[in-house]
Amino acid sequence: MRVWLGLxxxxxxxxxxxxxxxxxxxxxxxxxxxxxxxxxxxxRLLVEWRLPRVLAAALVGALLGLGGTIYQGVFRNPxxxxxxxxxxxxxxxxxxxxxxxxxxxxxxxLLPVLxxxxxWAATMLVLGIARVAGAVDAAGLLLAGVAVAAILGALRSFLxxxxxxxxxxxxxxxxxxxxxxxxxxxxxxxxxxxxxVACLGLSLLFARRLDLLGLGETMATxxxxxxxxxxxxxxxxxxVIVAAAVAFGxxxxxxxxxxxxxxxxxxxxxxxxxxxxxxxxxxxxxxxxDAIARAVLPPAEIPLGLxxxxxxxxxxxxxxxxxxxx
Amino acid sequence: MSSLAAESLTVKRxxxxxxxxxxxxxxxxxxxxxxGPNGAGKSTLLRTLAGVDMPTSGHVRLDGQNLAGLASIERxxxxxxxxxxxxxxxxxxxxxxLQLGAARATALPADAVAKAKHAFELSGLEARRWSTLxxxxxxxxxxxxxxxxxxPVLIADEPSAALDIRHRLDTxxxxxxxxxxxxxxxxxxxxxxxxxDLAFRFFERVVLLVAGKVLADAPADQLIHDPRLDEAFxxxxxxxxxxxxxxxxxxxxxxx
Numbered sequence: 001m002r003v004w005l006g007l008x009x010x011x012x013x014x015x016x017x018x019x020x021x022x023x024x025x026x027x028x029x030x031x032x033x034x035x036x037x038x039x040x041x042x043x044r045l046l047v048e049w050r051l052p053r054v055l056a057a058a059l060v061g062a063l064l065g066l067g068g069t070i071y072q073g074v075f076r077n078p079x080x081x082x083x084x085x086x087x088x089x090x091x092x093x094x095x096x097x098x099x100x101x102x103x104x105x106x107x108x109x110l111l112p113v114l115x116x117x118x119x120w121a122a123t124m125l126v127l128g129i130a131r132v133a134g135a136v137d138a139a140g141l142l143l144a145g146v147a148v149a150a151i152l153g154a155l156r157s158f159l160x161x162x163x164x165x166x167x168x169x170x171x172x173x174x175x176x177x178x179x180x181x182x183x184x185x186x187x188x189x190x191x192x193x194x195x196x197v198a199c200l201g202l203s204l205l206f207a208r209r210l211d212l213l214g215l216g217e218t219m220a221t222x223x224x225x226x227x228x229x230x231x232x233x234x235x236x237x238x239x240v241i242v243a244a245a246v247a248f249g250x251x252x253x254x255x256x257x258x259x260x261x262x263x264x265x266x267x268x269x270x271x272x273x274x275x276x277x278x279x280x281x282x283x284x285x286x287x288x289x290d291a292i293a294r295a296v297l298p299p300a301e302i303p304l305g306l307x308x309x310x311x312x313x314x315x316x317x318x319x320x321x322x323x324x325x326x
Numbered sequence: 327m328s329s330l331a332a333e334s335l336t337v338k339r340x341x342x343x344x345x346x347x348x349x350x351x352x353x354x355x356x357x358x359x360x361x362g363p364n365g366a367g368k369s370t371l372l373r374t375l376a377g378v379d380m381p382t383s384g385h386v387r388l389d390g391q392n393l394a395g396l397a398s399i400e401r402x403x404x405x406x407x408x409x410x411x412x413x414x415x416x417x418x419x420x421x422x423x424l425q426l427g428a429a430r431a432t433a434l435p436a437d438a439v440a441k442a443k444h445a446f447e448l449s450g451l452e453a454r455r456w457s458t459l460x461x462x463x464x465x466x467x468x469x470x471x472x473x474x475x476x477x478p479v480l481i482a483d484e485p486s487a488a489l490d491i492r493h494r495l496d497t498x499x500x501x502x503x504x505x506x507x508x509x510x511x512x513x514x515x516x517x518x519x520x521x522x523d524l525a526f527r528f529f530e531r532v533v534l535l536v537a538g539k540v541l542a543d544a545p546a547d548q549l550i551h552d553p554r555l556d557e558a559f560x561x562x563x564x565x566x567x568x569x570x571x572x573x574x575x576x577x578x579x580x581x582x
Contacts, residue, residue, distance in 0.1 A: 077413040211426055221378045222409070222472075223430045224402030249460045269416035270425075 003266050007280040011058065014284045018291035019046070020052045023298035026050075043239045053183040057290035057304075058283040063241055065282025066203045066261070068256025069275050070238040071123075073210035074231055078264075079319060081257035082119070082242040085145035088253075089152035090122025091115040091239075091246040092177060099173050100163040112166050116243035122148055123235050127154035127188045137278050166230055176250040179305020180288055184248070185279060192248055200279060207271035214269070250304050254312020255282050257287075260320065328478030329353035329406075330375060331418065335384035337370050344370040344555040346538035347384070352513035353479070354389075354400040357502040359525035360518045361547070362535035363559055368518045369410055369483050371535060376407040376481040387477070402430045406477035409503075410466055410518075412485070414456055420467050421452040427471035437475055441572070446470040446500075462493035469500060480504060482517045494521070518547075522574050526550045534558055550574065 020026045026034075026046060031290075034043035037177040048243065057062045064082070071087070082088045094114035103110060129144040156177070164170040184192065209230045210222045220227050245252070259282035267273040296302060330352045333383075337345035344367045344466055350463075352358055373379040377393045386393040388404055414423070424439050427551050431438075441483045443449050448464040451459070459467060473480065482501045487495060503509050519525035525532055525546070532549045533543040536558045542549055549555070551570050556562050563575040 064546065091398065208429065215426065216415065218409045219412060222376060223409035223426070224399040226398060250398055268422065269418055270422050
């Protein structure tokens with residue numbers, strides 16, 4: 001119970017700090033005034049621009065935490081991560097097509113659908129390669145993922161070069177590839193909240209089955225689990241979640257890796273507590289990373305994906321080294 | 327209900343025939359040891375009997391019902407399977423594992439987990455994580471996890487991890503009797519046993535498997551005198567009577 005209270009408090013604190021941070025720092029008093037309906041320009045900027053951005057960052061972080069937890073559960077591997085395994089790369093290819101290819105459907109509909117299709121196809125490809133090669137251990141899986149991610153990255157760059165004739169759309173794609181929370185309207189925030197809650201519910205449906213999967217193929221089967229079916233369904237659910245995160249936040253590396261790890265230290269490996277805890281940790285991490293992205297180089301903004309990669313890369317190397325030693 | 331029948335069971339993997347037309351009727355009550363030299367197909371036979379692996383041809387029937395047609399959750403409640411090696415991917419606690427074992431039963435007496443903890447001497451270990459447990463503790467935790475729902479059938483591949491003699495005795499005895507002496511009504515226990523003396527000492531019936539076929543299948547006190555044992559293991563056994571019980575010891579002259 002204390003852990004949960006701590007996580008929620010940390011998130012609230014993180015949100016407050018992030019709301020103050022930016023090219024122009026606001027004091028807690030400014031924030032309070034803006035929230036209580038002050039009509040001044042500064043207050044309105046805070047409420048209409050910064051707060052939605054801060055909330056969007058937290059929600060994207062929660063989605064990344066959920067997605068990462070599902071991927072680690074499916075691959076039974078603490079080094080699995082949507083970004084490293086090519087799923088996020090697949091989503092990015094789908095989204096690039098949606099942004100740059102003039103298609104009959106409206107973009108707001110097309111982008112999430114194509115992002116999902118890309119994420120799902122990439123994950124199934126990695127899973128298929130690992131299965132055919134008989135490599136379900138950490139190294140084999142990561143290598144398959146790295147290869148697929150590299151191919152998808154090249155494909156995305158090619159699409160960007162070949163398809164864009166105006167620099168504007170290219171810039172949209174670029175900012176998105178490097179990872180960055182778009183500032184949504186308050187209606188957009190409501191949609192994102194609904195999506196995040198739905199994704200949490202969806203992932204909790206898999207909690208017990210992911211626990212059983214973690215016992216290994218043999219024990220899971222002996223305990224009545226159809227492992228192949230669970231893997232297929234969970235990859236589908238994980239792809240939906242990754243696609244949602246990518247659609248709102250672009251390519252943000254390593255949060256999906258770090259959040260489940262930190263959450264596992266806090267609440268243990270059973271998925272029913274782990275999934276919501278990962279969502280909270282992911283929300284805290286991305287809220288703070290986004291604040292750093294906005295505040296470090298004023299008036300410019302550095303891409304969020306760079307902040308998480310710089311912080312998360314060493315974390316990953318540490319985990320890898322520890323795992324290889326044992 | 328706990329009778330398990332193999333009907334001309336054949337298992338082929340990548341061109342090799344691991345189980346070759348095995349027919350067996352096991353249960354509805356009793357303890358059965360499966361013995362045989364390395365590579366005889368003991369583990370494959372048990373995994374197939376437990377429904378963890380599918381046979382290439384033939385059937386396994388649980389109380390007359392084809393195992394392949396049974397809902398997997400019903401199978402999981404009726405058959406407890408203990409694999410030879412078990413390493414969870416996450417560092418679960420003892421309490422987590424017991425909870426996962428108990429969750430496969432649709433209805434479980436409220437004190438089932440407490441009973442299992444008591445029977446396998448796990449009180450006080452609940453919060454310990456798998457990585458911190460000793461070999462003996464792991465064996466007990468795994469047994470408790472499998473047996474917490476008291477499945478009618480227990481199929482166990484003897485944990486080959488190095489256990490000391492006391493823990494090995496304890497484990498084999500528990501597998502044979504499921505912690506209840508004598509073995510309860512309607513309870514069947516089928517166990518791969520590597521130590522022949524323990525097989526003949528604790529089990530009522532012994533099945534000798536060689537090259538994927540059943541070479542001999544008889545009550546333990548009869549099979550111990552069977553010359554096919556010597557043939558199967560490629561050694562000559564001397565049979566000694568110690569304390570009123572027959573024991574096997576390989577003769578120094580190795581050829582049969």
